[in-house]
Amino acid sequence: MAFNPLTEKGIPLDRQLRHWAELNVEPYRKEDVHPYTRTRVIAMNGVEVEAAMFSHNMARHTVDTGLKKVLAQVRRIEQQQQKVCNWLIPGEENSIENTVGYEQVAVDLTSWVARNEPDPYLKQVYEFGLLEDFDHLYRYSNLLDLMGGDPAAIVGGYTEITPGRPTIFEHRHPSDELRRPMTIHAADFQSVMNAMTILAAEQQTMNYYMNIGNRPTDPIARGLYLEIAQIEEQHVTHYESIMDPTMGWHMHHVLHEYNECWMYWSFMEDETDARIRAIWELHLSMELEHLRLACEAMKAIEGRDPADFLPANGMPRGVQFHENKDYVRGVLAAQSDLTAWDSEFLPIDQLPKDHRYFDYQAAVNASVPPTEQIIARHREERGEDYRLETEGPNPVPALRRKGNGSTMAYHDRVQMNTEEPRAGGRM
Structure with missing residues (x-):
C-alpha cells in the first residue's frame, strides 16, 4: 500500500514534548535483538541527526524570526526523537560491536537503495560505495574477533563477511x-529519497568514527578507525554531490521532513519488536506535523506549493532491511576493480600511469595501511583471517584465502602493471 504523508494527520506540535523518563528508554538486549532491529535503530538515529544539523544550518541562513522559531520548536522535538533512537542502543554493546552494526547498515541499506534505484547512473554510484562498506565490515569484524567478540552474532547470518573492494584501493x-x-x-522521486537516506546514513558513520575512533588503546585498532574514517569522508562527498545543488532551503526543509516520515513509516511496517515498533509509530505521528509545518512555511514565505514537487500518490514502497547476499556477490564479481575518474567509474588498470590516483595512493599508503595490518595480525594469531562466507568462497578469485597472502601484494602488482588508458581516455 502506498504511503502519502500529505493526507495523514499528525500529533499537534504543542502535544509532542516528552519528559525525561519517557526519553530515557529501555535499550534493547544485545544478546537477543534481531540484527535488523539494530540496523533500523542505527539508521533512524542517522536520519534524525541529519534533520537536526540541517535545521541548524537553515536557521543560520534566514533572517525570518518567525521561521527561526518554528525551526527551533520542531528541532527541539526532533532532538528528543534522536535521543530515543540512540538511547535504544545498550551501553553493554561496545564501540566495535556497534561499529559492525553500522557497517551492516551500510551494506544492506545501500543494497536496498541500489536495487530500488531507477536511474542507472545513480544505481552505479550506490553499487560503487556498497563494495567499499562491504570491505569495511570485513576489516572491523577481524578486529572484533581478535577482541573476543562474535561478528556472526551481530550480523545474524543475514550479511556475509568477506573482503569487498579492498580499502587499500579506496583512497x-x-x-x-x-x-x-x-x-x-x-529525477524520479524515489531517487531523491534514496539519496537523502544514504547521505544521512553515511554522514552518521563519518561523524561516529570522527568521535569514537580514538577510543581504542591498541595502535592498530586506532589506525583502523582512522583509515576507514577517511573513506567515510569520501563517501559523504560522493553521495552529497548527487543531490541537486539548485534546491533552495525551503525545498530541502520539506524534503527532509518527508524523508523522516517515509523512513519511520517504512520501519514501522517491518519492525518485529512490538515496543520499538510503537516508537516508530509515535515518531511518525510527530513527523507528519513537522512536514505540515514545513509545507506551510514554504507556501507562506516562497508562495510555492510543495505539491508541485512531491508525489501526488505518495511513496509506493518502504525501505526494507533484508538479506542481499546474492546481490552483493554479483556486484563484487563485476565491480571489485573499479575506481573513479572525475564523475565516472572505470577499472584501475584503465587509468594512465601518471593519473593523480597513483600519486594520492603513494602518499597515503607510504606506510602499511591499518586495514591490511589488522588482517595480517589476525592471520598471525589465528592462522587465517575471519570470514563468514555462507554462500561459498569469495566470488573474486584474488580475494579468496591464500595462506598468508594479503591484498598489499595484489595492490603492488596493480600499481606496477597499470597500462595506458584505452582510446578516448581523459587527461
Missing part, C-alpha cells in the same frame, strides 16, 4: 569523489 584524490548531480524536476 582516491578528492577531485575524483564528485558525481553528476540529479535534477530535482527530472
Whole structure:
C-alpha cells in the first residue's frame, strides 16, 4: 500500500514534548535483538541527526524570526526523537560491536537503495560505495574477533563477511569523489529519497568514527578507525554531490521532513519488536506535523506549493532491511576493480600511469595501511583471517584465502602493471 504523508494527520506540535523518563528508554538486549532491529535503530538515529544539523544550518541562513522559531520548536522535538533512537542502543554493546552494526547498515541499506534505484547512473554510484562498506565490515569484524567478540552474532547470518573492494584501493584524490548531480524536476522521486537516506546514513558513520575512533588503546585498532574514517569522508562527498545543488532551503526543509516520515513509516511496517515498533509509530505521528509545518512555511514565505514537487500518490514502497547476499556477490564479481575518474567509474588498470590516483595512493599508503595490518595480525594469531562466507568462497578469485597472502601484494602488482588508458581516455 502506498504511503502519502500529505493526507495523514499528525500529533499537534504543542502535544509532542516528552519528559525525561519517557526519553530515557529501555535499550534493547544485545544478546537477543534481531540484527535488523539494530540496523533500523542505527539508521533512524542517522536520519534524525541529519534533520537536526540541517535545521541548524537553515536557521543560520534566514533572517525570518518567525521561521527561526518554528525551526527551533520542531528541532527541539526532533532532538528528543534522536535521543530515543540512540538511547535504544545498550551501553553493554561496545564501540566495535556497534561499529559492525553500522557497517551492516551500510551494506544492506545501500543494497536496498541500489536495487530500488531507477536511474542507472545513480544505481552505479550506490553499487560503487556498497563494495567499499562491504570491505569495511570485513576489516572491523577481524578486529572484533581478535577482541573476543562474535561478528556472526551481530550480523545474524543475514550479511556475509568477506573482503569487498579492498580499502587499500579506496583512497582516491578528492577531485575524483564528485558525481553528476540529479535534477530535482527530472529525477524520479524515489531517487531523491534514496539519496537523502544514504547521505544521512553515511554522514552518521563519518561523524561516529570522527568521535569514537580514538577510543581504542591498541595502535592498530586506532589506525583502523582512522583509515576507514577517511573513506567515510569520501563517501559523504560522493553521495552529497548527487543531490541537486539548485534546491533552495525551503525545498530541502520539506524534503527532509518527508524523508523522516517515509523512513519511520517504512520501519514501522517491518519492525518485529512490538515496543520499538510503537516508537516508530509515535515518531511518525510527530513527523507528519513537522512536514505540515514545513509545507506551510514554504507556501507562506516562497508562495510555492510543495505539491508541485512531491508525489501526488505518495511513496509506493518502504525501505526494507533484508538479506542481499546474492546481490552483493554479483556486484563484487563485476565491480571489485573499479575506481573513479572525475564523475565516472572505470577499472584501475584503465587509468594512465601518471593519473593523480597513483600519486594520492603513494602518499597515503607510504606506510602499511591499518586495514591490511589488522588482517595480517589476525592471520598471525589465528592462522587465517575471519570470514563468514555462507554462500561459498569469495566470488573474486584474488580475494579468496591464500595462506598468508594479503591484498598489499595484489595492490603492488596493480600499481606496477597499470597500462595506458584505452582510446578516448581523459587527461
